[in-house]
C-alpha cells in the first residue's frame with residue numbers, strides 16, 4: 521500500500537531543502553499533487569494529510585473528482601492536461617487554475633465560458649521550450665503574444681508560465697529547460713507580470729525549484745506508480 525501521508529511529507533521536505541539550497545524563502549513554492557488515474561479516496565487521504573492543491577489531466581476525470589470531493593473545504597483544482605475546446609465548459613466551473621493555455625482559440629473559449637459562468641479564471645500559458653512536435657504549448661517566441669492576449673481578455677488573468685520539458689533521464693539535464701522558462705519570463709516583463717513558474721515533476725522538482733519554480737506538479741512521488 522502506498523503511504524500517501526508519508527510520501528507527501530517527504531516531498532514537502534524535499535521542497536524545503538531545495539528552497540534552502542537556492543536561498544529562497546520557505547513557503548515560496550506551491551505543491552500541486554497530481555492525482556490523475558488515482559481514485560478520489562487517494563485525494564481525500566492527501567487532503568487529510570494537509571494537501572490542498574490537486575492537478576488533473578483529463579476533463580472527465582477532473583470534473584468527476586472535483587464533484588465527488590466537493591465536501592472538502594478549501595480544496596483547489598488545477599487543470600494541467602491538454603484541454604480540448606469542447607471540454608472547457610465542463611472544466612471552468614471547477615478550475616482554480618488552468619495551466620495549459622496554448623492557443624488563442626483555446627483562450628477565447630475559456631473567456632466565453634468564464635463569462636457565462638460569471639467568474640474570473642486564472643490561467644498559465646504553456647510553453648513548448650523544447651520545440652517538440654508532439655507536445656502542447658506555444659513556441660517560446662510566440663509566448664509574449666499569447667500572454668498579451670490573455671492580458672487584454674476579460675474574465676481571465678494570466679498568472680505565469682508552465683512547462684513540460686523534454687524527458688531527460690538525469691534531472692540535471694532538465695536544468696537548462698527550466699532556466700529557459702525563467703529567462704523567457706524575464707523577457708516578458710518579469711515576475712510582476714508573470715508571478716508563477718509551474719515546472720518540475722517527481723523526478724526533477726528540486727532542480728526546478730533551484731531554477732525558480734513557484735509551483736511544482738508532483739504525482740508519482742506522492743500517489744505511487746500509475
Ligand SMILES: *Cc1c(COP(=O)(O)O)cnc(C)c1O
Nearest residue numbers: 554600684721722737738739740
Ligand atoms: C502526470 C503529470 C505530472 C506528474 O508527473 P509525475 O512524474 O508523476 O510526478 C506533472 N505535470 C504534468 C503536466 C503531468 O501530466
